[in-house]
Amino acid sequence: MDSALPSASANASADKPLVLDLGGIGDAPLRLIGGKALNLGKLLAAGFSVPHGFCLTTVAYELAAPPGLDALAAELDALGSGAGEASGTVTAGTVAGRARALIAEAPIPHAVDAAVRAAYAEMGGTLPVAVRSSATAEDLPFASFAGQQDSYLDVVGADAVVEAVRRCWASLWSDRAVAYRSANGFGNNDVGLAVVVQAMIDAATAGVLFTANPVTGTRTETVVNASPGSGQAVVSGAVNPDQFVLETASGRIQRRTPGGTEPRRSPGVSDQRLQELAALGDAVQRLFGAPQDIEWAVDAGGKVWLTQSRPITTLYPLPEAAPDDAAGAAPATRVYLCGTLFQGLTRPITPMGLAVLELMRNNKGHWRYVNPGLRMYVDLTAVLRSKSGRAYLLRMLPLADGRSGAVLPALLEDPRFGVIKHRFLQSLRQGRAKRGLPRPARRAGGTENSASLGLFLQLLPAMVRPAFRPAAELRRAKSYGKQLESWLHLAEPASPAQRLEYTEQILSRTVNGLIQATLPGPSVGYIMLAVARRLLRGIAPPRELEAVLRGLPHNITTEMDLELWHLAVSIGDDPVSREEFLTKRPEELSAGYLAGQLPPQAQAGVRGFLARYGHRAVAEIDLGMPRWSEQPDHILGMISNYLRVEDPEQAPDRQFARAAELAEDRIRSLVDRTRVRNPWRARALELSLRRVRQLAGLRELPKFYIVLVLGEMHRQLLRIGADLASTGVIAAAEDVFFLDFDELRVGLRGADLHGIVADRRRLYDIELRRRRIPRLLLSDGTDVEAAVMAKAPASGGLAGTPASAGTATGRVRVILNPVGAHLEPGEILVAPSTDPGWTPLFLTAGALVMEMGGVISHGAVVAREYGIPAVVGVPDATTRLRTGQTVTVDGASGTIRTEP
Missing domain, CATH: 3.30.1490.20 (ATP-grasp fold, A domain)
Structure with missing residues (x-):
């Protein structure tokens, strides 16, 4: 032309x-x-x-x-x-x-x-x-x-x-x-x-090819869909095409899936043509620098035409290369576990949030972390290639996340991850030598090895103390909070540079002491639970111990939720406040509170609640997330939900009291049955279970105090952000959370940071919309669970990991974000995952269903304590279940049954 x-x-x-x-x-x-x-x-x-x-x-x-x-x-x-x-x-x-x-x-x-x-x-x-x-x-x-x-x-x-x-x-x-x-x-x-x-093009054969596997994410595979005639039929789904999966580098065909209705129909393309298409796709990918979705057609003369090429935008980002792989021509495949999901988070973490997690990790040990998709992943390769590491993963991973545990055997059978003698310790030593210590850890003084060893030695005697004096341990752990609040104080007036230095140093000054003050108590509580489990061998199954954990006292998150309930009761007693909360949306209530314009009783009550808990947030381990004190939408929405509880027996404080009574009844029953066997054994069991009740509830306290520290860091960074925004370095105060500490130092010297922030906000917004997060990710982009499911026969059942016994029938309420969420009393809460910011919803939920998690994940533990049935690790629960459906959740069998 x-x-x-x-x-x-x-x-x-x-x-x-x-x-x-x-x-x-x-x-x-x-x-x-x-x-x-x-x-x-x-x-x-x-x-x-x-x-x-x-x-x-x-x-x-x-x-x-x-x-x-x-x-x-x-x-x-x-x-x-x-x-x-x-x-x-x-x-x-x-x-x-x-x-x-x-x-x-x-x-x-x-x-x-x-x-x-x-x-x-x-x-x-x-x-x-x-x-x-x-x-x-x-x-x-x-x-x-x-x-x-x-x-x-x-x-x-x-x-x-x-x-x-x-x-x-x-x-x-x-x-x-x-x-x-x-x-x-x-x-x-x-x-x-x-x-x-x-x-x-008068096409004899046409179709689509993907230069990376769009289902599993594997970047080393090419997927070809082909059908006789026009490619539009393949794109539109009008025909069921032949599908081929090839290893891109070699052109070897790994899987063939015939299309059409005739099972013996000959494929529309030859092996030679498939290899030609794979090579062509690879060349196109190199041209554009990213995996491509390519439409192609072959004319009657055998010539291949490209009619379209677009990027594959659904692939999960690749982890950054390991330091010891960068120089090699063929780096080994590595395995990463998503730590973010273990914390109950499906959303991305802000860049500043990741920077702070990096500071916290540097105090903890030698593991290598990467952050693809703005989420935290830990490198498990060395563990997987160690015999003892494999045994540990097989024991612990199913407890933490049932879905990860279910696909772990596939990794153990993969020859790329075969056992290498002494690989685990050797890898840690090599990784430590190559990486060295980051600047913040060096500035804090000492080495990771000496700090970790010293902390361990200090905790050993502290673990004995709670077993003999639990009441004193409770006082010690809680009094630490008052000391911590006094330490979290920066003398005013302070310059932005002083605020930045103070903020960056907070963690190094507080985390080790915080752990020493708060970790021994709950650790002994759960050790005593293990002792009780052993004492009950041959007398009662471990499942019966679940009731002992219900209605635990001294749980700071439970106390927070019950305080919120009592606040809702007081607001409900005031007709003007009640009307306000039942007729306005959470964001309207939030605007009214921040302007000081809620009815007086509600304004004072909310102010008092936020004075103690305002440093908390949904996804609170991310420093960049707004705290409740600055955006109380979530809390005010929960109050509106609580005001809709009409049945006194569904009141959260009544339910919690019943759960505590059930726990006491179960302790008496277990001790009585044990006494029949051996009175001394019964006394040991009773002591163990009493220590469980006295100490296990403290498990939320370390995180509560860490989040208190994060809340102060967040507040100081916002002050810095306001200064930078006033000088035009960034557009808004909240932009500081899309920078790291070094970049903020540059900004304080006047550098324009608008471009950096805009790029990171764009990436963050993309990741916010991502629904599927690989729990186990290979360095070639493979989502291990997706790869295993692609080879497994389809299952129509809806099941997961049993997490909290009991059954409940109710209407489904799918909630992807708890902020502003509406949950009627008795409804079945279906969520991707949960963290402490979700727990106010638990108090009125009939049952909990989560896509993520295992029996020791946060949502499962809290559900057991609150006494609501729970099934976790249910694949695609938020899409397979729909709001308004009636289902029965069986927390003992791990099943969800749809009711007519």
Whole structure:
């Protein structure tokens, strides 16, 4: 095709043309030609076979956009943000429909019509073409918009091409495209649409190939879908294609999955063709520098054509290379475990939150950590390749996370992770020598080895103390909190530089003392639980001990939840406050509280509660998360939920008291049964169980105090952020949480940090939308659980790990974020995972179902203490269960049964 397309009469200007030849796009900006055209132009420039054609630029769309479209786009943005009216007759769908109707009825400008017709005439005037949308928010590294706008195939004739162009423009406002933009944070006024017109390939075979496995995430595999005829049938799902998985480097075919309805149908592509496609895909991936989703077609003469290439945006980010792998030509595959999920977090952690976790880790030992996807992963490779390490993982991993434990055997059988003698200790020593100590740890003084050994030696005698004097241990642990609060004080006035130095040093000054003061008590409590389990061998099954942990006293998180309940009761006793909380949304209540405008009784009560617990937050181990004292939406929403409890027997304090009574009854029963066997054994059992009741509840105290420290760090960093924002270094005070300490020092010297913050916020927002987080991740990107499930037969059951005995039948309430969540008393709480910020919901939940966790995970432990049935580690529970369904949760068998 001649690239000298009409420009004088049909083009708006030389720098903003209406039409560009695909072969001459060159460095045209994304805003002019859209993602699809841009990628096709790059393929052509690199010498790949791409059907010839032209691009009608976004200038044409802007000229054709009818009056009123901008107003509708603004209305859609308001609806998407929640600021508009999303009920009644005004919905995103109705507004989008009006936008499509405007485009369908508006005349196409003469210059645009003439440009399309002239360019099509250059192609021959009667050639069948494909007319495809190319949006400016499409085929981006972080959002593909695959299938959101329309394409039209086998279009013949100028009139038909012009009409297909109009329909492509209208598809920018389809319900699915509008919803996708809203979900991915794109404004409706921020996107434009170009249109690609290409010659059709008379395909003998066509399909799609992925240069990384889109299901498992493995970057070393190519997946090819193929079917006879047009590739559109494969893309649209109209046919069931043949599927092949190849090892990219060697071209070896690893799996074949025939498509169609005939089980013996011969494949549509030969092995040689598959290897050619894998090599072609690898070359395209190298061109774009990222895994690609490529549409291809083979014509009757056997030539392979590429009709589209876009980035695969759903892959989980790769971990950074290990230091000892960087120099090697073929680095060994490594295994990483997601520590973030073990903390009950599915969301990403802010960059400052990760920096602070790094400081805390440096006080703890030698493990190597990486942060792909802004989540914390620990390198388990050395443990997995050690005989003793394997035994430890097999024993502990199923308890911490049932789903990780279920796929662990697959890793143990993988020859890449075979046992190497002394590998574990040797790897730790080598890793320590290569990494050295980070600057903050050096500045704190001493070495990790001496600090860890010293802490261990100090804890040993402290572990004896609680066993003999539990009451004194309780007083000691709780009095430490008052000392800690007095230490968390920076003399005012302080400069931003002084605040930064103070904030960075807090952890090194407090964490070891905090552990010494608070860890012995709960540790002895759970050691005594293990002693009791041994004393009951042959007398009672371990499951009976679960009731002993219900209604535990001295649990700071339980105390917080019950205080919140009592606050709700006092607010409910005041008619004005009650009406306010039952009629307003949490964010409205929050704004009223922060302005000091809640009814007096409610204002004073909330202020008192936040004076003690305002340093807490949802996902509170992330320093960057807003504390309840600055955003109390979550707490105020919980009060509104509690006010809806009408049955006195469902009141949380009554339920907690019953749980404590059940625990005492169970202790008496177990001791009586043991006394029949041996009176001395019964006395030892009773002493053990009493110590469990007195001390195990303290398990939340170390974290409570750590979060108190984090709350002070958060407050000081916000003060620094306000100073930086006032000088224009960053846009808002909260931007400090998207920087690290060194960058803040640079910012205090006046450097502009807007660009760094913007890039990190973009990544953070992408990760916030990610639903599936690999619990076990290989360095080649493989999600181990997904890989195991891909090979396993499909199961229709809904089951997980039994975590808290009992059964409950109720309506499902799927909650992805507890902030502002509404949970009716007795409803079944279904969540991805939970941390202490979720626990106020537990007090009125009928049962708990979680996608993450094992029997010792936080949600499971709290559910047992509160006495509600719980099943954890249920794959895809938040998508397989729907709000409003009625289900029965059996916490003993680990099953969820749907009721008619």
